Amino acid sequence: MALRYPLVAEKIIQSIRAGEYPIGSLLPSEPELSRKLKVSRSTVRAALAQLQSFGMIERRPRAGTRVCADAVPPVYVHTMSASGDLLNFGGHTRRQIQNVENIVMDEDLAAWLELPAGRRWLHVGQTRHPYDSEAALCWTDVYFPAQYAELRPRIESYPGLFYTLLEQTCDLTVSEIAQKIRAVDIPDFIARHLGTPDQARALNITRKYYTNTKTCVLASQTYLPSDRFDYSIVFSRQSPSAHGG
């Protein structure tokens, strides 16, 4: 028996290539494809999931399916080991906690982090230093949900990354990290800690850590003065075999 959803996927790909659904346009809706191709909506969805895994379409809930390529594009992968650290300071720096306090997230901070305002969080402000100097290299704000207050006594002494502490202590699993990089001016009080001139530029990296239920269990933002840091990644082209399906 011939599986249907790969055939449906192939048919849609050929329609895209034939110009029926040009790049940038919306595909017909799932029920419409279901009627047109005479298969159930489940089968259409399985086919579209395959196209999505190929990177040929972008889907947005309640807004449609957009064509973004007419061929299976090469895929580049950046693999990041958690112990290998999310930034470039592997074991080259030590952490220095500057303050720990309970806060209610105000509107400005909530807008910047793209989180709901009004909730209570445990805020940790920290700096990083080279092992051979007292000079601060960068500043990080970390925000734990207030419900995880049990973490507080362990924060100072924990040597690893905070999200691993969270996973171990609170019995949860981080399944996704959303990261945003912006160019900003360094806030004055951070500039004083870091010894940078006023109006200096920095990379601001915000991260939100999510469980598989899409709950944000940790947020952080790091200020990297532009005279000391950049943000580098190497993407490698993945072997085509991984596409097999």
Added chain:
Amino acid sequence: MALRYPLVAEKIIQSIRAGEYPIGSLLPSEPELSRKLKVSRSTVRAALAQLQSFGMIERRPRAGTRVCADAVPPVYVHTMSASGDLLNFGGHTRRQIQNVENIVMDEDLAAWLELPAGRRWLHVGQTRHPYDSEAALCWTDVYFPAQYAELRPRIESYPGLFYTLLEQTCDLTVSEIAQKIRAVDIPDFIARHLGTPDQARALNITRKYYTNTKTCVLASQTYLPSDRFDYSIVFSRQSPSAHGG
């Protein structure tokens, strides 16, 4: 409304950790889990698909589901589709070439791009615009090695990404992309093109494209004004091999 399948996944993970389903053992069958957890088999399958993407279980048709880890392996993967574009402008912008010229790379530019000075390159300056406006959103400088001058007549009309043009025309394969992000001031002549105030901040993204012989065959840098752009990435925790639909 609480989604069910992530909750089911979490419940199974905790059962595994609690020793109910030890590593190496078979999970109960899908219908059995469906009865036990009081959700439909579809929901069980969605949950197991998530565990599989985490690399915690192995599934074999008609042979069962085997537990192979009691924790999510600490690997985060960022998959970047090449035509699904390296930045956030999918099909939403059009390209406008501003100038094409042969240059010799001077010391300053070479230092910024971290490439050897003195070599000859073909430089292309371009802007990106929304489809419904003439206003320029961002600026990109692209540098081809001068030996690939055969590309020049095709640059204006080629609709896709330049590195794919390079691959097609010059019979080579890009196997690695090195990317660096920095916070900068927008240079004056670019600020004039983009209509941004003087001294405005921007993200500067430089990319170098390498073949498998570690030869740099393309370099680019993009200025993204900080009032219009950020750089977002989502890292997913999953087994690098698991990519199918």
Added chain:
DNA sequence: GGCGGCTATTTGTCCGTACTATTTTTATTG
């Protein structure tokens, strides 16, 4: 014990229906 065949089991696939939350479009109002 070893072999072969039968059977229940199990995942993968497919169908049709229903509901939800949000976006997009249309109609309405000031």
Added chain:
DNA sequence: CAATAAAAATAGTACGGACAAATAGCCGCC
């Protein structure tokens, strides 16, 4: 004409049922 409200459209989720195909274990048999 702009702002607002209502309606339609859409992807995501969830349910329950059904069939296919190949495995694994069981039985009897030699």
